[in-house]
Amino acid sequence: xQDLSLHILDIVENSIEAGAKKIKIIINExxxxxxxxxxxxxxxKGMSKKTLTKVLDPFYTTxxxxxxxxxxxxxxxxxxxxxxxxxxxxxxxxGTTVAATFVYSHIDRKPxxxxxxxxxxxxxxxxxxxxxxxxHNKNGNGFTFDTRYIKKELNNIxxxxxxxxxxxxxxxxxQLKSIGVST
Amino acid sequence: xxxxKIGDLEKIREKVRRTATLRLGxxxxxxxxxxxxxxxxxxxxxxxxxxxxxxGKAKLKDVIVTTSGxxxxxxxxxxxxxxxxxxPPVKYGDLTATKIKKILHDHIVKGNIVxxxxxxxxxxRTH
Numbered sequence: 001x002q003d004l005s006l007h008i009l010d011i012v013e014n015s016i017e018a019g020a021k022k023i024k025i026i027i028n029e030x031x032x033x034x035x036x037x038x039x040x041x042x043x044x045k046g047m048s049k050k051t052l053t054k055v056l057d058p059f060y061t062t063x064x065x066x067x068x069x070x071x072x073x074x075x076x077x078x079x080x081x082x083x084x085x086x087x088x089x090x091x092x093x094x095g096t097t098v099a100a101t102f103v104y105s106h107i108d109r110k111p112x113x114x115x116x117x118x119x120x121x122x123x124x125x126x127x128x129x130x131x132x133x134x135x136h137n138k139n140g141n142g143f144t145f146d147t148r149y150i151k152k153e154l155n156n157i158x159x160x161x162x163x164x165x166x167x168x169x170x171x172x173x174x175q176l177k178s179i180g181v182s183t
Numbered sequence: 184x185x186x187x188k189i190g191d192l193e194k195i196r197e198k199v200r201r202t203a204t205l206r207l208g209x210x211x212x213x214x215x216x217x218x219x220x221x222x223x224x225x226x227x228x229x230x231x232x233x234x235x236x237x238x239g240k241a242k243l244k245d246v247i248v249t250t251s252g253x254x255x256x257x258x259x260x261x262x263x264x265x266x267x268x269x270x271p272p273v274k275y276g277d278l279t280a281t282k283i284k285k286i287l288h289d290h291i292v293k294g295n296i297v298x299x300x301x302x303x304x305x306x307x308r309t310h
Contacts, residue, residue, distance in 0.1 A: 006223050013218045017252055071220040114228075121231045125216070125250040153192045160248070162239030167195050 001074060003113025004038065010071045011040045011098050012122055018044030020095065022131040025119075027112070029138040029181070034104045036084075041097045047090040055088060075100055082109035112181060116172040120165055123147060127159045134172075141179040145172060210268075211245040212291045217262040219253025225260040226279070233280030234263075237287050246291060259302060265290055271305035 001007050008025060015023050020042035028037045047055070055072050075098070076086040084102040102109045119134050126132075127147055134145040150168065151159050158164070216222070216231045231250070238246055254262055259276030265286065266272045273296055275286055282300050289295045296304070 001224055006228065009218065009228060010220050010223050013223075013250065013252065016250075074220065117228060117232050120235070121228055121250075124231070124235050124248050125218075150192070154196055157196050162235065162242075163195055165235060166239050167192070 001078070001110070003111045004078070005113030005115045005118040007071075007075045007078060007110075008038065008040065008115070009118045009121065011075060012042075012118075014071055015040065015042035015044050015096065016126055016130060018042065018046070018096065020044035020130065022133070024133045024135070026135045027115070027137070029104065029112075029136075031104055031139055036102045036104045036109065037099065038101075039097065039099045041095065043095040046092040046094050046096055048092055052088065052090055072098070078102075078110055082106040084109075115176060115181075116169050119145060119172055120169040123168065124160055124165050136176065136179065136181065138179045138181055143175045143179065145175075210247040212268070213247045213249065213266045214287075214291070215249050215251050215264045215266070217252070217254045217260065217264070218250040219257070219260070221253055221257035222260040222262060227261040229280055230261045230263065230278045230283045234283045234287060237284045241287070241292070243287075243292070246287075256302070262302070267291065267294070273301055274303045275300045276302040 001010070012023055012025065022043045024039070024041040026037075026039040026041070028035075030036070057073065072088065079086040079100045079102055082102040083106055084100060086101075087099045088096065089099075090096040115134070115136065119132065122130075122132055130147075132145070132147045136142055145168075147159060154164065159168075214234060216227055216234065218227050218231075231248070234248060238248065251264075253260075254264075254274070256262065256276065261278040262274060262276045263278055263283065263286070264272050264274050267290075273290065275282070275297070278286075278300065282297075286297050286300065289297050
């Protein structure tokens with residue numbers, strides 16, 4: 001994975017496969033404290049304690065299509081490379097939270113990447129039945145993109161309509177730029 | 184922290200309403216972009232974005248785009264499956280933004296399967 005936005009897309013796809021109907025993505029960039037944190041929180045089916053001990057093993061997966069499960073282990077590896085930390089919490093029937101921290105200025109810290117493309121890709125594919133809440137902060141400035149609010153404003157127009165998606169993508173790009181996030 | 188201000192959403196809403204397109208549930212075609220770790224690492228997001236952009240450009244109102252996990256053929260990612268009502272699904276592999284645009288215009292719009300990129304038709308036959 002070239003950047004964090006691709007890791008996020010991958011982890012959120014796991015949440016969707018776990019039946020999540022509400023997924024929160026929170027990114028905090030703090031250049032003064034030299035830390036970048038990201039958190040993905042879902043209300044999917046959750047995992048047992050036993051499964052949780054195995055999720056970072058690349059050769060463990062619950063999927064039937066192949067024998068490897070690389071998504072979480074690759075994100076954990078990315079945090080390790082940037083002297084960060086990786087944590088995962090889960091409870092059966094409640095959901096899962098994945099948290100990753102990175103040393104912001106670390107030479108091996110992956111760039112944020114194109115978050116607008118990640119969020120709009122998710123909304124296009126799953127926005128009708130999954131709520132996405134994306135919060136991005138940088139040094140105290142930030143914004144929240146909440147599909148519940150947008151759907152309400154759209155009033156019966158589909159959030160997956162191409163014109164709407166195009167508009168929302170530009171809005172996210174604009175907001176990211178306004179808080180100083182380079183994509 | 185502020186909530187994303189969608190100032191022009193009303194304009195968009197009215198524009199969409201004028202063109203009378205409620206896309207909910209009335210699709211003629213569905214495209215599933217495979218978004219497993221393998222697909223994403225191979226460029227599936229770029230394929231998805233290109234597809235969405237092209238659907239917007241072509242003003243197609245009856246195409247649903249969705250995602251799925253790994254299809255089990257990681258070496259041929261990025262992959263997508265095209266389903267047209269009444270026709271067997273077609274799996275395409277080794278996709279790029281350019282290839283998915285061709286698939287959209289040739290297969291989804293005109294109904295001609297792009298044999299050069301197709302991996303399988305239906306669930307059994309391959310070619």
